[in-house]
Amino acid sequence: MCKFSFFLLILLFALPLSAAAVPTVAPPPGWQMESRNSYSAENLYGYIDGGAELFLEFGFKELKTVHLTRGKAQLSVEMYQMTEIMSALGIYLAKCSPETPMDGVVPRNSGDRYQLAVVRGCWFIFINNFDGNRSHLQQMRQLANQLAAQIPDKLMAWPCPLDRKRLVKGSVRLARGPVALQSVYTLGEGDILQLNRQNWAMVADYRSKGKTETLVLAVYADEPFARKVFSSLLKNLDPYLKVIRSNETAFIFQDYAGEYGIASIHGRILDIRLHVISVPEM
Amino acid sequence: MERAGYNSLDKDMGVNRREFIGLAAATGLLLGTPLVWAKDQTGRKVPTRPRTNIDEAMKAKKTKWSIPGPFPGKVVRVRDERAMKDGKMNGKVVDAMFNRGLISLTGKKPAEAFPLFFEKSDVVGIKVNPVGPGLIATRLEVVDAVIAWLEAGGIPRKQIVIWDRFDYMLKDAGFTEERFPGVRIAGLQTMDEAAAEGKRDDSRWLKPDGHHVSEENFDKDVFYFADVDGPKAKPYLNQHVFNGKYSYFGKLLTRELTKIINIPVFKNTGNGISMATKNLGYGSICNTGRLHKPLFFNVCTEVLAFPCIRNKLVLNITDGLRGQFDGGPMPVAKFVREYNTLHMSTDPFAVDAVCHRELVAERKKQGVRVNENPVYTEYLRYAQKLGLGITIAESIQYVQV
Numbered sequence: 001m002c003k004f005s006f007f008l009l010i011l012l013f014a015l016p017l018s019a020a021a022v023p024t025v026a027p028p029p030g031w032q033m034e035s036r037n038s039y040s041a042e043n044l045y046g047y048i049d050g051g052a053e054l055f056l057e058f059g060f061k062e063l064k065t066v067h068l069t070r071g072k073a074q075l076s077v078e079m080y081q082m083t084e085i086m087s088a089l090g091i092y093l094a095k096c097s098p099e100t101p102m103d104g105v106v107p108r109n110s111g112d113r114y115q116l117a118v119v120r121g122c123w124f125i126f127i128n129n130f131d132g133n134r135s136h137l138q139q140m141r142q143l144a145n146q147l148a149a150q151i152p153d154k155l156m157a158w159p160c161p162l163d164r165k166r167l168v169k170g171s172v173r174l175a176r177g178p179v180a181l182q183s184v185y186t187l188g189e190g191d192i193l194q195l196n197r198q199n200w201a202m203v204a205d206y207r208s209k210g211k212t213e214t215l216v217l218a219v220y221a222d223e224p225f226a227r228k229v230f231s232s233l234l235k236n237l238d239p240y241l242k243v244i245r246s247n248e249t250a251f252i253f254q255d256y257a258g259e260y261g262i263a264s265i266h267g268r269i270l271d272i273r274l275h276v277i278s279v280p281e282m
Numbered sequence: 283m284e285r286a287g288y289n290s291l292d293k294d295m296g297v298n299r300r301e302f303i304g305l306a307a308a309t310g311l312l313l314g315t316p317l318v319w320a321k322d323q324t325g326r327k328v329p330t331r332p333r334t335n336i337d338e339a340m341k342a343k344k345t346k347w348s349i350p351g352p353f354p355g356k357v358v359r360v361r362d363e364r365a366m367k368d369g370k371m372n373g374k375v376v377d378a379m380f381n382r383g384l385i386s387l388t389g390k391k392p393a394e395a396f397p398l399f400f401e402k403s404d405v406v407g408i409k410v411n412p413v414g415p416g417l418i419a420t421r422l423e424v425v426d427a428v429i430a431w432l433e434a435g436g437i438p439r440k441q442i443v444i445w446d447r448f449d450y451m452l453k454d455a456g457f458t459e460e461r462f463p464g465v466r467i468a469g470l471q472t473m474d475e476a477a478a479e480g481k482r483d484d485s486r487w488l489k490p491d492g493h494h495v496s497e498e499n500f501d502k503d504v505f506y507f508a509d510v511d512g513p514k515a516k517p518y519l520n521q522h523v524f525n526g527k528y529s530y531f532g533k534l535l536t537r538e539l540t541k542i543i544n545i546p547v548f549k550n551t552g553n554g555i556s557m558a559t560k561n562l563g564y565g566s567i568c569n570t571g572r573l574h575k576p577l578f579f580n581v582c583t584e585v586l587a588f589p590c591i592r593n594k595l596v597l598n599i600t601d602g603l604r605g606q607f608d609g610g611p612m613p614v615a616k617f618v619r620e621y622n623t624l625h626m627s628t629d630p631f632a633v634d635a636v637c638h639r640e641l642v643a644e645r646k647k648q649g650v651r652v653n654e655n656p657v658y659t660e661y662l663r664y665a666q667k668l669g670l671g672i673t674i675a676e677s678i679q680y681v682q683v
Contacts, residue, residue, distance in 0.1 A: 043478045043517035045571045051551075051612040053574065074416075095609055096616065098649065114417065114615025128615070130416030132369050171651075182553060186655035205651075240656055256656055 023123065023150035025066040025077050028139040032069050039063040057177035057197055058090040059083035061122075075136060077143060078126040085122055086200065090174035092119035094183065098170025104141045107148035113137055118144045121151040168212060171205035175216075184214065185274050188238045193218045193270065194229045209277070216272040223268045230265040250282045332576050334584055335507040340668060342589040347541070349586065349595050351628025352398055355672030356679040357636040358386045360624045366421075366603045367620070373423040376603070376624075380427035383599075383626040386683045396435035399596040399628075400541055406432055407443045407539035407594075411547045411561050411601075412455030414613030418606045419455040420545045424599060424624070428543055429465065439464035445534060447565045448473060470532035471496035471523050471568060478517045487520050494523045500530035500568050501537065506585050512572040522569045529567035535590045542595045544630065548602030548621060548637060550610040550645075554579055554658040555638050558598045558630040559665075560611075562591055579661035586630060587670055598633050600625040607641060608650045617650070631671025632678050635662050639675070 027033050041060050044052040052060075059082050066077040082088040096110035096117045105111075107120040114132045118125040127143050129136045175181040176199070178191045184203050187193065193216075195201055201218035220226040234246060240256040250264035260276040273280065360383040365375045381392050388395035400406065408428060410420035425444060432442055442465045444457050449469025452458075457467050472495065476482040487495055505528040512518060512525035519525050535542070546561035563582035564570050573581050586592060605621035606614065627633035638659055645652045662673035672678055 037475055037481075039478070040517070042513070042515045043521060045574075046473065046475065046478055046517065046521040048612040051610070095614060100616070110616065112616060114618065115613075117616070128417075128613075130615075132615075173651075179552070183651060183653060185653055186553075186657055238655065238657070257654065 021150060021152075022064070022081070023079065023147040025068075025079075025143065026146060027068050028142050030070050031075070031139065033066065034069045035065075035067045037065045039065070054094060054179045055080060055082075055091060057179045058094075058174075059087035059176070059197065073133065073136065074130065075139060075143070076126075076128045076130070077147075078128070079147070080124040080126075082122050082124060086174065087176070088119050088122050088124045090176060090180065091124045092117060093173050094180055095124075097173065102137075102141065102144075105144045107144065107151075107153075109144060111140070116140045116144055118148060120148045120153060123147075123151050166206040166208065168205035168207065171203075173203040175201040175203060181216075184216065186238050187233060187241070187272070188236045192233060192236060192238075194220075194232070211275070211277050213276055214274040216270075216274065218270040218272075220268045220270070223265075226265055226268040226270055230263065230270055233263060233270075244279070245282060247282060252280055252282060331580070332509040334509070334577070334580075335505075336584045336587060336668075339506075339584065339587040339589070339592075342592075345593045347399075347596060348593045349591075349628070349630060350632065350671045351596060353387060353628045353679075355629055355632045355677050356387060356681070357625060357627045357629070357633050358383045358681045358683060359636070359640075360386070360626065360683050361622055363622050365622045369620075371421060371423050371603070373426060376421070376423040377427040377430065379624050380424065380431070380599070380626075382683050383624055384431070386681050387626050387628070392431055393434060396431070400432070400435060400437060402436040403441075404437060404540045405441045405443065405538055406437055406541045406543060407445050407534065409542060409544045409546075409561060409565060410444060410446055410452070410455070410457060411545070411565075412446050412448075412451040412457060413611065414547075414549075414606075415451070415455040417613045417615055418547050418549055418604055418610075418618055420547055420601050421603050422456050422461065424545055424601050424603070425457075425462070428545070428599070429462070440466070442466070443468050443534065443539065445470070445532075447471060447532075447568075450475075468534055470499055470534060470566075473521050478520045484516065484520070488516075494519060496523050496568075499533055500524070501533045501535075502528075502530055504531045504536045504588065504590060505529060506531070506567050506581075506588065508573055508577060508581075510572050510576050512569045518571060522571050524569045525572075526569070529569040529573070529585075531567050531588065531590050535566055535594070539594060542591065544595060544598045546598075546600055547604070547606070548600050548623070548625075548641070549606035550608060550641055552610075552658075553653045553655070555634060555641055556611045557600050557637050558627075558634050559583065559586055559661070562586055562595070562630070566591060579658070580664065582634075583631075583661045583665045583668065583670065586665070587668055592670065595630060596628060598625075598627050598630045600633055600637055602637075605641075605644070607645050607648055629671045631662050631665040631673050635659070635671075635673040635675070636678060636680055638662070 039047045061081040061083050064079045068075045099110035101109055102111045107118045109118045111117055113134050116127040127140045177195045177197050203216050205212050205214050234251050241253045244252045252262045254260055260279055261274045262280040263272045360379045362375050362379050364372055384392050384395055412419045445468040446452050447470045449472050452467055452469055459467055474487040477484050507528055544558055544562055546557045549556050559582035563585040602621045602623035604618055606618045608617040625633050625637055642652055665671045666673045
């Protein structure tokens with residue numbers, strides 16, 4: 001991996017929560033509002049038992065659901081208000097990558113005839129069309145655009161120092177704790193990178209010598225803390241990973257599939273590369 | 283892997299590392315409040331696994347009906363592309379798939395296979411998964427096929443119960459007495475969603491004496507203990523009935539049902555699966571919210587070790603007419619597709635082991651990110667150690683029909 005480093009894309013300015021207005025669902029012509037509900041962090045499990053932890057980890061404030069009907073036809077809207085823009089983007093990338101944008105939808109989106117996901121500002125929105133009836137696609141688009149129009153578009157793309165040619169399209173993810181990270185790789189039990197729902201790590205796949213490798217970059221407050229995380233990672237590394245070599249700033253390990261990884265500390269950044277075919281150099 | 287250029291990168295992009303970090307810190311972006319982190323994060327707490335009462339469960343005697351049943355480690359996969367097409371079900375095809383699977387699993391015709399699992403006096407509970415109605419819930423047509431077999435074997439409809447933990451979810455997924463006349467539909471508990479959201483008072487779920495209206499549905503003599511407390515908040519109590527260190531089994535399981543047929547759906551939960559063992563592990567007891575984080579998949583093994591499941595669960599049918607390959611356990615349509623398979627086994631852990639491997643293979647085919655760390659299947663190997671099932675690939679008899 002040559003001259004490949006740091007931040008991939010998508011670092012965004014945090015938007016104060018108070019600036020995020022609550023969008024209102026106006027039923028499309030002919031549709032009726034059947035019910036509206038909301039869920040707090042305390043009872044989110046009641047709505048997505050087993051799936052709430054990822055939302056909470058990224059930073060969840062409230063879920064509002066709206067159920068619309070027209071005769072026997074049904075559409076439901078789930079509006080997840082996250083604490084920060086990054087939180088909403090994090091959950092969107094976790095749920096929707098690789099993205100499949102739908103024609104005619106203005107905000108960033110991914111979907112099909114069954115479900116359309118939208119992210120804008122602090123909001124991550126699902127529009128569900130559970131029977132997949134294609135005749136409801138237009139209403140799904142309308143709802144997405146209508147809701148997005150009520151949310152300030154504060155996203156700001158960050159300059160990307162990455163060699164984009166090697167980046168696997170749609171592979172970028174964010175992590176703010178162990179649940180998101182576990183979908184990528186298991187480095188150890190619990191919050192092994194000590195992201196603590198505060199610090200962010202970014203993940204992306206990239207091509208190297210014909211193989212797809214994975215990069216994880218975690219950023220900490222300062223170098224001493226990053227070093228502490230590095231030492232803790234080495235000490236508490238997942239038992240299915242075997243350390244081959246180590247020094248004060250890096251260690252190489254082999255995983256259960258015979259692939260290699262390397263973790264190294266660079267200032268306050270912890271750089272971890274996974275699924276490396278040959279033994280990396282330290 | 284080359285590592286050159288780490289400190290001299292970004293030239294192509296016109297941003298160097300120092301600039302990047304400086305700018306990031308200046309805007310507070312992504313990095314939060316560094317000083318707060320430094321103060322708060324002085325060391326990492328490594329999670330420990332809470333103590334449970336699995337040893338007590340294992341002391342109970344096995345019976346001739348105990349899992350892994352008469353065909354330990356045998357899993358039959360039935361596939362027919364005609365079962366579901368463009369979202370439309372063909373009940374006749376599903377019925378035929380079920381019967382083919384049963385014949386392959388038992389080596390007998392369905393009527394002859396019946397006594398392997400049932401006596402005519404049995405009260406049979408069909409555990410479905412109604413989460414994700416319309417998209418990825420247990421299909422009614424699979425349940426129809428099972429009921430037809432039970433009736434043909436001599437079990438009247440009044441001795442058949444379609445059940446899940448939550449009553450309202452059953453209704454949402456179409457499991458109603460109108461759709462299944464003569465068959466009892468039973469949720470172990472109710473939950474008042476409106477009250478949980480503060481839109482209604484608590485009178486529909488909370489009795490004046492401070493107890494949940496569904497408390498009586500759970501058996502305080504039969505419980506899964508885990509040394510971790512459920513939250514005290516009312517919304518948690520509304521959803522989970524109890525909030526201490528005990529997860530009681532539904533009385534339906536401990537006192538009424540004599541046999542259980544388990545019909546989960548084919549879907550993932552994170553890097554693992556939410557299929558046969560999770561359908562029962564988290565669907566048979568209350569106060570489960572506290573268990574996800576510290577014990578998660580181990581609950582799927584340990585809860586099934588209790589006699590009220592272990593000695594009654596006779597058949598597992600994983601409904602993969604649709605499958606969800608990512609985004610689970612919540613329904614995410616993007617990752618749901620027609621899959622037109624049923625997996626059948628008397629061994630819940632063997633069928634989960636097979637389905638886990640199959641799901642991983644499908645995820646890879648579809649380009650879904652996969653974390654194959656063995657930790658996500660440790661609960662299966664744990665089950666084998668406890669003698670609850672066969673999960674090692676070499677020992678599983680896998681048949682495709």
